[in-house]
Amino acid sequence: MEISMKEIKPATQWWKEEGCVFFATLSSWEWFKRHNAVELAESGALILGKGRATDKVAGHMSQVVISILSRKSLESAKRLQQKATGS
Secondary structure (H helix, E strand, C coil): CCCCHHHCEEHHHHHHHCHHHCCCCHHHHHHHHHHCHHHHHHCCCEECCCCCCCCEECCCHHHHHHHHHHHHHHHHHHHHHHHHHCC
16 A cells, blocks of 8 residues: 555554544553554554654554454454353
8 A cells, every 4th residue: 555645644643633533542542552563564554663753654544443443343242152152
């Protein structure tokens, strides 16, 4: 996916503008980012900062987050169903 530089913004700015819909606190966003960093980076939505550089996100970050949250929700529901039915 080709990303324009004007789509890139600091991750904390994205959280303030869009991400707070998914993550009520900055800490919950940071936790999600740590646990899904590989997938976020591979999708091109997250550019991890090195040293003092802040993490950056691309314009399609919200779509990637929705995709990850949806998949994990379905996986969790399947596990609960298997546990409830004993299969």
